[in-house]
Amino acid sequence: MVEKSSGNIFEHAAQSVAAASMPLAERMRPQSLDDFVGQSKVVGEGKLIRHAIEKDQIFSMILWGPPGSGKTTLARIIARETRSHFIHFSAVLSGVKEIRAVIEEAKRQLQMHRRRTVLFVDEIHRFNKAQQDAFLHHVESGLITLIGATTENPSFEVIPPLLSRCRVITLEPLSEQDLAAIIRRALSDKERGLGSHPLSITEEALAYILRISGGDARVALNCLEIAGALALSKTGQATPVQITLPDVEKALQEQVLVHDKAGESHYNLISAFHKSLRGSDPDASLYWLARMLAAGEDPFYIARRMVRFASEDVGNADPQALGVAMNAMEAYRFLGHPEGELALAQAAVYLATAPKSNSIYKAYQSVQETIKETGSIPVPLHIRNAPTQLMKALGYGKDYKYAHAYNDAYVAQDYLPEQIRQRRFFYPTDRGFEKTIRKRLEYWRDLKKKSFEKP
Secondary structure (H helix, E strand, O other), X not given: OEEEOOOOOOHHHHHHOOOOOOOHHHHOOOOOOOXXXXXXXXXXXXXXXXXXXXXXXXOOEEEEOOXXXXXXXXXXXXXXXXXXXXXXXXXXXXXXXXXXXXXXXXXXXXXXXXXXXEEEEEOHHHOOHHHHHXXXXXXXXXXXXXXXXXXXXXXXXXXXXXHHOOEEXXXXXXXXXXXXXXXXXXXXXXXXXXXXXXXXXXXXXXXXXXXXXXXXXXXXXXXXXXXXXXXXXHHOOOOOEEEOHHHHHHHHOOOOOOOOOOOHHHHHHHHHHXXXXXXXXXXXXXXHHHHHHHOOOOHHHXXXXXXXXXXXXXXXXXXXXXXXXXXXXXXXXXXXXXXXXHHHHHHHHHHHHOOOOOHHHHHHHHXXXXXXXXXXXXXXXXXOOOOOHHHHHOOOOOOOOOHHHOHHHOOOOOOOXXXXXXXXXXXXXXXXXXXXXXXXXXXXXHHHHHHHHOO
16 A cells, blocks of 8 residues: 655645544644654754754665654654655555556656655565565665664564665654653644643543553553543533543553564563573563463463473473473363463463473483484494394394393493494483482493493
């Protein structure tokens, strides 16, 4: 989907922006850098974006930041204040055909009006390689100034040739101070905001909006608009009224936390959960677990990660950990939401407080490296199976010692190929049950050493 602007790119928008049918967040969208709230590190006095606009030296860039941090607004301000032709391009709704049309329009603008084109690509991370390639030459030639917006890390989502031709500008979530300024402006603005109504907001209600918005101006303004409508509906349009905490809570009904199950937020949260488990912090583990579940993460994904954690980070320091994790997953499968979440919480606390060992993880990595190094070494003859007479004649199974025929079901015998006979992979710790395993292995190795030393 392509949105084009001609003439003064905001002449028609300035009229429609005050229309009551438009969401408050859209009506309150800043029209200039002086109106822009937040992101002082990039738009403040003497900073990169402001300097580029003032000198009319704009460049292709990727605006990387969370939802509601001002990416779209900033792109529109750049186009407006540099008198560029502005095209809003949706990566979700458009394809290569639309890209070609954009390029032709950019050529026409340059030839007929001597005006450059700012192409704003929303959610640029949703473009595939072919679509991104289609922009590459025209960005390089300067025909278009590309401003991409993404909530995902551009290092992973934007192809390197395109990324190398753009500067990555990182936007932060808006601070509570910034959000408070935006809300108060919306309450007082009579043309675009709610200033034509006798509305104010209690400090308690304001604090709640700031807390749940997660630095997202759009979330804050949407909540304010609905809460304001609820407050006005109780007392009428002419009576001065305050937006209260119950109004805000009713407007929200159910808080939606910031969490993209396919994006960076997903990986950040699961990383925080895993590291809290590894760090033996049950409180943090429960917090990150609840955050993910409240945001709609797949409970079975979380359960699978706990199963993996039980082997990778607990291992045989507590052999029951793997069973606890598996049982929690099955309990959730049996109970479902919300009852099953308690089983996941129980497993998380168990894993967080269990003794830790990554000796299994390290041993398996060491084995994999040895296999890459040594290749397919033949199985020693004495531990090969010999189901046929020919195999027996060839020495398969010859001199194999059956462990159960000896005291303590142990007999000194080599099981690794001769080339790597002296290799050790598993080094148990002295934590939890692995301390017992370590003592047992030391006893067996001592027996083996004495047996092989006998004449």
